[in-house]
Amino acid sequence: MKTDLRISKTKDALRGALMHLLKQKGLNSISVTELCQLAKVNRGTFYAHYGQVENLFEEYFKTIMKDLADSYQEPYKHVRNLLSKDVNPATIRIFHHIEKYETFYRIVFSKTVPLSYYYLLFDHIQTLIRDDVSEHYLDRLDIDISMVSAYQANAILGLAIEWHRQDFKQSAEDMNRLLVRILSI
Amino acid sequence: MKTDLRISKTKDALRGALMHLLKQKGLNSISVTELCQLAKVNRGTFYAHYGQVENLFEEYFKTIMKDLADSYQEPYKHVRNLLSKDVNPATIRIFHHIEKYETFYRIVFSKTVPLSYYYLLFDHIQTLIRDDVSEHYLDRLDIDISMVSAYQANAILGLAIEWHRQDFKQSAEDMNRLLVRILSI
DNA sequence: AATTTTATTGTACACTTGTTCATTAAATAT
DNA sequence: ATATTTAATGAACAAGTGTACAATAAAATT
Incomplete structure:
Protein backbone atom coordinates (compact mmCIF):
# COMPACT_ATOMS: atom_id res chain seq x y z
CA MET A 1 0.00 0.00 0.00
CA LYS A 2 1.58 3.25 -1.16
CA THR A 3 0.96 6.58 0.52
CA ASP A 4 -1.88 8.76 -0.66
CA LEU A 5 -0.83 11.26 -3.34
CA ARG A 6 -2.42 14.10 -1.41
CA ILE A 7 -0.29 13.34 1.61
CA SER A 8 3.03 13.34 -0.23
CA LYS A 9 1.96 16.47 -2.08
CA THR A 10 1.22 18.23 1.20
CA LYS A 11 4.43 17.03 2.83
CA ASP A 12 6.53 18.12 -0.14
CA ALA A 13 4.98 21.57 -0.05
CA LEU A 14 5.61 21.90 3.68
CA ARG A 15 9.18 20.66 3.44
CA GLY A 16 9.86 23.05 0.57
CA ALA A 17 8.45 25.97 2.53
CA LEU A 18 10.49 25.01 5.58
CA MET A 19 13.73 24.82 3.60
CA HIS A 20 12.96 28.22 2.11
CA LEU A 21 12.27 29.82 5.47
CA LEU A 22 15.30 28.22 7.14
CA LYS A 23 17.55 30.21 4.81
CA GLN A 24 16.07 33.38 6.25
CA LYS A 25 15.43 32.67 9.94
CA GLY A 26 15.97 30.22 12.76
CA LEU A 27 13.82 27.14 13.24
CA ASN A 28 12.28 28.39 16.45
CA SER A 29 11.04 31.64 14.96
CA ILE A 30 9.13 29.97 12.13
CA SER A 31 5.44 29.94 12.93
CA VAL A 32 3.04 27.26 11.77
CA THR A 33 0.91 29.98 10.24
CA GLU A 34 3.55 31.48 7.98
CA LEU A 35 4.83 28.03 7.03
CA CYS A 36 1.35 27.00 5.90
CA GLN A 37 0.78 30.25 4.04
CA LEU A 38 3.99 29.77 2.08
CA ALA A 39 3.27 26.10 1.44
CA LYS A 40 -0.34 26.90 0.55
CA VAL A 41 -1.53 24.24 2.92
CA ASN A 42 -4.30 24.58 5.46
CA ARG A 43 -3.10 25.01 9.02
CA GLY A 44 -5.34 22.16 10.12
CA THR A 45 -3.67 19.90 7.59
CA PHE A 46 -0.30 20.70 9.08
CA TYR A 47 -1.50 19.66 12.51
CA ALA A 48 -2.93 16.46 11.03
CA HIS A 49 0.62 15.41 10.11
CA TYR A 50 2.91 17.19 12.53
CA GLY A 51 2.40 18.57 15.99
CA GLN A 52 4.95 21.34 15.59
CA VAL A 53 7.45 22.77 13.12
CA MET B 1 24.51 50.85 43.79
CA LYS B 2 22.66 47.74 44.92
CA THR B 3 19.72 46.24 43.03
CA ASP B 4 16.22 47.30 43.90
CA LEU B 5 14.58 45.06 46.49
CA ARG B 6 11.51 44.69 44.30
CA ILE B 7 13.63 43.33 41.47
CA SER B 8 15.35 40.67 43.51
CA LYS B 9 12.04 39.79 45.10
CA THR B 10 10.46 39.30 41.68
CA LYS B 11 13.42 37.35 40.36
CA ASP B 12 13.48 35.07 43.39
CA ALA B 13 9.79 34.34 42.98
CA LEU B 14 10.22 33.55 39.30
CA ARG B 15 13.24 31.36 39.85
CA GLY B 16 11.44 29.49 42.62
CA ALA B 17 8.43 28.91 40.40
CA LEU B 18 10.65 27.74 37.56
CA MET B 19 12.48 25.25 39.77
CA HIS B 20 9.15 23.96 41.00
CA LEU B 21 7.75 23.50 37.51
CA LEU B 22 10.93 21.92 36.16
CA LYS B 23 10.41 19.01 38.50
CA GLN B 24 7.10 18.32 36.77
CA LYS B 25 7.62 19.18 33.11
CA GLY B 26 10.17 20.11 30.48
CA LEU B 27 11.47 23.62 30.05
CA ASN B 28 9.87 24.12 26.66
CA SER B 29 6.39 23.27 27.88
CA ILE B 30 6.41 25.82 30.67
CA SER B 31 4.38 28.82 29.58
CA VAL B 32 5.06 32.36 30.73
CA THR B 33 1.50 32.56 31.97
CA GLU B 34 1.60 29.58 34.30
CA LEU B 35 5.05 30.56 35.53
CA CYS B 36 3.79 34.01 36.49
CA GLN B 37 0.66 32.65 38.10
CA LEU B 38 2.72 30.35 40.31
CA ALA B 39 5.24 33.07 41.11
CA LYS B 40 2.43 35.57 41.70
CA VAL B 41 4.14 38.02 39.40
CA ASN B 42 2.49 40.02 36.67
CA ARG B 43 3.14 38.74 33.20
CA GLY B 44 4.26 42.18 32.11
CA THR B 45 6.83 42.17 34.88
CA PHE B 46 8.26 38.93 33.58
CA TYR B 47 8.73 40.44 30.15
CA ALA B 48 10.37 43.49 31.70
CA HIS B 49 13.19 41.24 32.95
CA TYR B 50 13.27 38.28 30.58
CA GLY B 51 12.18 37.84 27.02
CA GLN B 52 11.34 34.17 27.44
CA VAL B 53 11.40 31.36 29.99
C1' DA C 1 -17.34 5.27 -14.73
C1' DA C 2 -19.43 5.07 -10.33
C1' DT C 3 -18.71 4.40 -5.52
C1' DT C 4 -16.26 4.44 -1.42
C1' DT C 5 -12.71 6.06 1.29
C1' DT C 6 -9.93 9.54 3.11
C1' DA C 7 -7.29 13.88 3.00
C1' DT C 8 -7.91 18.77 2.85
C1' DT C 9 -10.43 22.87 3.70
C1' DG C 10 -12.80 26.63 6.12
C1' DT C 11 -14.54 28.15 10.17
C1' DA C 12 -14.82 28.60 14.94
C1' DC C 13 -13.23 28.40 19.69
C1' DA C 14 -10.54 29.15 23.98
C1' DC C 15 -6.03 30.05 25.08
C1' DT C 16 -1.05 31.86 25.02
C1' DT C 17 2.19 35.26 23.39
C1' DG C 18 4.53 39.53 23.16
C1' DT C 19 3.83 44.35 23.56
C1' DT C 20 2.10 48.96 25.13
C1' DC C 21 0.66 52.32 28.53
C1' DA C 22 -1.54 54.66 32.16
C1' DT C 23 -2.14 53.71 37.14
C1' DT C 24 -0.61 52.13 41.47
C1' DA C 25 2.68 50.90 44.87
C1' DA C 26 7.05 50.22 46.76
C1' DA C 27 11.81 51.39 47.42
C1' DT C 28 15.47 54.92 47.46
C1' DA C 29 17.16 59.50 48.27
C1' DT C 30 16.61 64.01 50.25
C1' DA D 1 8.98 62.22 57.17
C1' DT D 2 8.52 63.67 52.54
C1' DA D 3 9.65 63.81 47.77
C1' DT D 4 11.36 61.44 44.01
C1' DT D 5 12.47 57.68 41.40
C1' DT D 6 11.42 53.36 39.58
C1' DA D 7 9.32 48.78 39.57
C1' DA D 8 4.95 46.20 39.45
C1' DT D 9 0.27 46.00 38.06
C1' DG D 10 -3.91 45.55 35.22
C1' DA D 11 -6.08 46.11 31.09
C1' DA D 12 -6.17 45.85 26.31
C1' DC D 13 -4.32 44.66 21.77
C1' DA D 14 -3.13 41.93 17.50
C1' DA D 15 -1.30 37.70 16.33
C1' DG D 16 -0.18 32.80 16.86
C1' DT D 17 -1.45 28.15 18.94
C1' DG D 18 -3.78 23.91 19.23
C1' DT D 19 -8.02 21.65 18.64
C1' DA D 20 -12.64 20.28 16.71
C1' DC D 21 -15.95 19.40 13.16
C1' DA D 22 -18.92 19.63 9.24
C1' DA D 23 -18.37 20.45 4.23
C1' DT D 24 -15.75 19.61 0.27
C1' DA D 25 -12.61 17.65 -2.96
C1' DA D 26 -9.42 14.43 -4.40
C1' DA D 27 -7.59 9.99 -4.42
C1' DA D 28 -8.23 4.81 -4.32
C1' DT D 29 -11.24 0.90 -5.08
C1' DT D 30 -14.78 -1.60 -7.32
Missing part, protein backbone atom coordinates in the same frame (compact mmCIF):
# COMPACT_ATOMS: atom_id res chain seq x y z
CA GLU A 54 10.20 20.73 14.77
CA ASN A 55 8.52 17.46 13.80
CA LEU A 56 8.62 18.45 10.16
CA PHE A 57 12.31 19.19 10.49
CA GLU A 58 12.92 15.85 12.17
CA GLU A 59 11.38 14.03 9.25
CA TYR A 60 13.95 15.70 7.01
CA PHE A 61 16.63 14.89 9.56
CA LYS A 62 15.94 11.19 9.20
CA THR A 63 16.57 11.24 5.47
CA ILE A 64 19.95 12.88 6.13
CA MET A 65 20.79 10.27 8.74
CA LYS A 66 19.89 7.62 6.22
CA ASP A 67 22.48 9.09 3.89
CA LEU A 68 25.08 8.99 6.66
CA ALA A 69 24.35 5.32 7.23
CA ASP A 70 24.57 4.64 3.51
CA SER A 71 27.84 6.50 3.13
CA TYR A 72 29.24 4.18 5.76
CA GLN A 73 28.59 1.28 3.40
CA GLU A 74 30.36 2.94 0.50
CA PRO A 75 33.79 1.65 -0.40
CA TYR A 76 36.63 3.80 0.85
CA LYS A 77 38.87 5.46 -1.63
CA HIS A 78 40.60 8.73 -0.94
CA VAL A 79 41.07 8.46 2.82
CA ARG A 80 42.12 4.88 3.33
CA ASN A 81 45.79 5.68 2.89
CA LEU A 82 45.61 8.24 5.70
CA LEU A 83 44.25 5.83 8.22
CA SER A 84 46.26 4.59 11.09
CA LYS A 85 45.15 1.34 12.65
CA ASP A 86 43.49 3.29 15.47
CA VAL A 87 41.14 5.25 13.25
CA ASN A 88 37.72 3.90 12.51
CA PRO A 89 36.80 4.61 8.86
CA ALA A 90 33.24 5.30 9.99
CA THR A 91 34.29 8.23 12.09
CA ILE A 92 36.34 9.74 9.33
CA ARG A 93 33.41 9.59 6.91
CA ILE A 94 31.47 12.04 9.01
CA PHE A 95 33.30 15.16 7.86
CA HIS A 96 32.57 14.56 4.20
CA HIS A 97 28.97 13.92 5.11
CA ILE A 98 28.73 17.21 7.00
CA GLU A 99 30.40 19.04 4.15
CA LYS A 100 27.88 17.60 1.72
CA TYR A 101 24.93 18.81 3.80
CA GLU A 102 26.54 21.97 5.11
CA THR A 103 23.35 24.06 4.94
CA PHE A 104 21.56 21.45 6.97
CA TYR A 105 24.30 21.13 9.58
CA ARG A 106 24.46 24.88 10.05
CA ILE A 107 20.96 24.43 11.45
CA VAL A 108 21.72 21.31 13.48
CA PHE A 109 24.64 23.03 15.20
CA SER A 110 22.86 26.34 15.73
CA LYS A 111 22.24 27.39 19.31
CA THR A 112 18.47 27.69 19.22
CA VAL A 113 17.78 24.16 18.04
CA PRO A 114 16.76 21.52 20.61
CA LEU A 115 19.42 19.19 21.96
CA SER A 116 17.46 16.24 20.57
CA TYR A 117 18.91 16.82 17.10
CA TYR A 118 22.41 16.64 18.47
CA TYR A 119 21.48 13.40 20.21
CA LEU A 120 20.13 11.89 16.99
CA LEU A 121 23.49 12.58 15.38
CA PHE A 122 25.37 11.40 18.44
CA ASP A 123 23.39 8.15 18.54
CA HIS A 124 24.16 7.45 14.96
CA ILE A 125 27.88 7.94 15.29
CA GLN A 126 28.01 6.10 18.59
CA THR A 127 26.37 3.08 16.97
CA LEU A 128 28.79 3.18 14.04
CA ILE A 129 31.71 3.32 16.43
CA ARG A 130 30.37 0.78 18.89
CA ASP A 131 30.87 -2.19 16.59
CA ASP A 132 34.45 -1.19 15.98
CA VAL A 133 35.15 -0.54 19.65
CA SER A 134 33.66 -3.79 20.89
CA GLU A 135 35.99 -5.66 18.57
CA HIS A 136 38.97 -3.72 19.81
CA TYR A 137 38.14 -4.28 23.47
CA LEU A 138 36.97 -7.87 23.27
CA ASP A 139 39.40 -8.95 25.97
CA ARG A 140 38.47 -6.20 28.43
CA LEU A 141 35.09 -7.20 29.75
CA ASP A 142 35.37 -4.87 32.69
CA ILE A 143 35.03 -1.68 30.66
CA ASP A 144 31.64 -0.30 29.54
CA ILE A 145 31.61 -0.30 25.73
CA SER A 146 28.83 2.29 25.68
CA MET A 147 31.04 4.64 27.64
CA VAL A 148 34.04 4.16 25.39
CA SER A 149 32.00 4.65 22.24
CA ALA A 150 30.24 7.65 23.75
CA TYR A 151 33.63 9.12 24.52
CA GLN A 152 34.96 8.59 21.02
CA ALA A 153 31.78 9.55 19.17
CA ASN A 154 31.43 12.80 21.03
CA ALA A 155 35.11 13.64 20.60
CA ILE A 156 34.56 13.55 16.84
CA LEU A 157 31.48 15.72 17.29
CA GLY A 158 33.63 18.13 19.29
CA LEU A 159 35.71 18.63 16.18
CA ALA A 160 32.53 19.11 14.17
CA ILE A 161 31.30 21.76 16.63
CA GLU A 162 34.59 23.62 16.43
CA TRP A 163 34.51 23.27 12.66
CA HIS A 164 31.06 24.85 12.63
CA ARG A 165 32.28 27.64 14.89
CA GLN A 166 35.09 28.38 12.51
CA ASP A 167 32.44 28.65 9.80
CA PHE A 168 33.54 25.43 8.08
CA LYS A 169 36.59 27.19 6.73
CA GLN A 170 38.58 23.93 6.61
CA SER A 171 37.83 21.28 4.03
CA ALA A 172 36.52 17.86 5.06
CA GLU A 173 39.89 16.53 3.94
CA ASP A 174 41.64 18.93 6.35
CA MET A 175 39.43 17.69 9.17
CA ASN A 176 40.29 14.10 8.41
CA ARG A 177 43.99 14.88 8.52
CA LEU A 178 43.51 16.75 11.77
CA LEU A 179 41.71 13.81 13.34
CA VAL A 180 44.46 11.43 12.32
CA ARG A 181 47.04 13.76 13.82
CA ILE A 182 45.18 14.07 17.10
CA LEU A 183 44.79 10.32 17.37
CA SER A 184 48.41 9.67 16.60
CA ILE A 185 49.68 11.91 19.38
CA GLU B 54 14.78 30.25 28.64
CA ASN B 55 16.41 33.52 29.68
CA LEU B 56 15.34 32.96 33.26
CA PHE B 57 16.88 29.52 33.17
CA GLU B 58 20.10 30.89 31.70
CA GLU B 59 20.46 33.26 34.62
CA TYR B 60 20.43 30.24 36.90
CA PHE B 61 22.80 28.46 34.57
CA LYS B 62 25.41 31.13 35.05
CA THR B 63 25.49 30.67 38.81
CA ILE B 64 26.13 26.96 38.27
CA MET B 65 28.91 27.68 35.79
CA LYS B 66 30.42 29.99 38.37
CA ASP B 67 30.55 27.08 40.77
CA LEU B 68 32.27 24.94 38.17
CA ALA B 69 34.91 27.61 37.68
CA ASP B 70 35.36 27.91 41.42
CA SER B 71 35.68 24.17 41.93
CA TYR B 72 38.54 24.27 39.46
CA GLN B 73 40.42 26.50 41.86
CA GLU B 74 39.89 24.19 44.79
CA PRO B 75 42.87 22.14 45.94
CA TYR B 76 42.77 18.52 44.84
CA LYS B 77 42.56 15.82 47.44
CA HIS B 78 40.91 12.53 46.77
CA VAL B 79 41.61 12.13 43.07
CA ARG B 80 45.19 13.29 42.69
CA ASN B 81 46.52 9.82 43.31
CA LEU B 82 44.47 8.44 40.44
CA LEU B 83 45.85 10.84 37.90
CA SER B 84 48.17 9.78 35.20
CA LYS B 85 50.30 12.48 33.65
CA ASP B 86 47.92 12.69 30.70
CA VAL B 87 44.86 13.60 32.71
CA ASN B 88 44.00 17.18 33.27
CA PRO B 89 42.69 17.67 36.82
CA ALA B 90 40.18 20.17 35.45
CA THR B 91 38.48 17.58 33.31
CA ILE B 92 38.22 15.14 36.13
CA ARG B 93 36.54 17.71 38.37
CA ILE B 94 33.54 17.86 36.09
CA PHE B 95 31.94 14.62 37.25
CA HIS B 96 31.82 15.67 40.87
CA HIS B 97 30.35 18.97 39.78
CA ILE B 98 27.61 17.25 37.77
CA GLU B 99 26.89 14.91 40.66
CA LYS B 100 26.52 17.89 42.99
CA TYR B 101 23.96 19.56 40.70
CA GLU B 102 22.35 16.40 39.40
CA THR B 103 18.83 17.83 39.29
CA PHE B 104 20.08 20.72 37.26
CA TYR B 105 22.04 18.57 34.81
CA ARG B 106 19.08 16.30 34.24
CA ILE B 107 17.54 19.38 32.64
CA VAL B 108 20.66 20.49 30.76
CA PHE B 109 21.00 17.06 29.18
CA SER B 110 17.30 16.61 28.43
CA LYS B 111 16.29 16.41 24.80
CA THR B 112 13.92 19.33 24.66
CA VAL B 113 16.35 21.95 25.90
CA PRO B 114 18.07 24.23 23.35
CA LEU B 115 21.58 23.34 22.24
CA SER B 116 22.83 26.66 23.59
CA TYR B 117 22.99 25.23 27.12
CA TYR B 118 25.18 22.42 25.97
CA TYR B 119 27.41 24.97 24.29
CA LEU B 120 27.71 27.02 27.46
CA LEU B 121 28.96 23.93 29.25
CA PHE B 122 31.18 22.95 26.34
CA ASP B 123 32.73 26.44 26.22
CA HIS B 124 33.52 26.30 29.85
CA ILE B 125 35.26 22.95 29.74
CA GLN B 126 37.04 23.79 26.51
CA THR B 127 38.50 26.89 28.13
CA LEU B 128 39.61 24.93 31.18
CA ILE B 129 41.30 22.37 28.96
CA ARG B 130 42.77 24.83 26.49
CA ASP B 131 45.40 26.15 28.92
CA ASP B 132 46.56 22.67 29.70
CA VAL B 133 46.60 21.61 26.05
CA SER B 134 48.52 24.65 24.82
CA GLU B 135 51.24 23.86 27.34
CA HIS B 136 51.38 20.27 26.21
CA TYR B 137 51.59 21.16 22.51
CA LEU B 138 53.89 24.16 22.77
CA ASP B 139 56.29 22.68 20.25
CA ARG B 140 53.63 21.81 17.67
CA LEU B 141 52.61 25.14 16.20
CA ASP B 142 51.01 23.51 13.18
CA ILE B 143 48.08 22.05 15.11
CA ASP B 144 44.97 24.08 15.99
CA ILE B 145 44.74 24.24 19.79
CA SER B 146 41.02 25.05 19.60
CA MET B 147 40.44 21.85 17.71
CA VAL B 148 42.41 19.71 20.14
CA SER B 149 40.67 21.22 23.15
CA ALA B 150 37.28 20.91 21.44
CA TYR B 151 38.05 17.26 20.82
CA GLN B 152 39.04 16.57 24.41
CA ALA B 153 36.34 18.70 26.03
CA ASN B 154 33.57 17.08 24.06
CA ALA B 155 34.95 13.60 24.67
CA ILE B 156 34.48 14.22 28.41
CA LEU B 157 30.99 15.50 27.71
CA GLY B 158 30.33 12.32 25.78
CA LEU B 159 30.92 10.42 28.98
CA ALA B 160 28.61 12.82 30.79
CA ILE B 161 25.88 12.25 28.18
CA GLU B 162 26.21 8.49 28.52
CA TRP B 163 26.23 8.88 32.28
CA HIS B 164 22.97 10.82 32.06
CA ARG B 165 21.50 8.14 29.77
CA GLN B 166 22.35 5.49 32.31
CA ASP B 167 20.46 7.61 34.83
CA PHE B 168 23.62 8.60 36.73
CA LYS B 169 23.83 5.13 38.20
CA GLN B 170 27.63 5.35 38.54
CA SER B 171 29.25 7.56 41.15
CA ALA B 172 31.38 10.54 40.15
CA GLU B 173 34.29 8.54 41.49
CA ASP B 174 33.46 5.68 39.13
CA MET B 175 33.39 8.10 36.22
CA ASN B 176 36.79 9.45 37.14
CA ARG B 177 38.24 5.98 37.23
CA LEU B 178 36.63 5.19 33.89
CA LEU B 179 38.12 8.29 32.32
CA VAL B 180 41.56 7.43 33.57
CA ARG B 181 41.22 3.93 32.14
CA ILE B 182 40.08 5.18 28.73
CA LEU B 183 42.95 7.64 28.57
CA SER B 184 45.50 5.04 29.55
CA ILE B 185 44.56 2.63 26.78
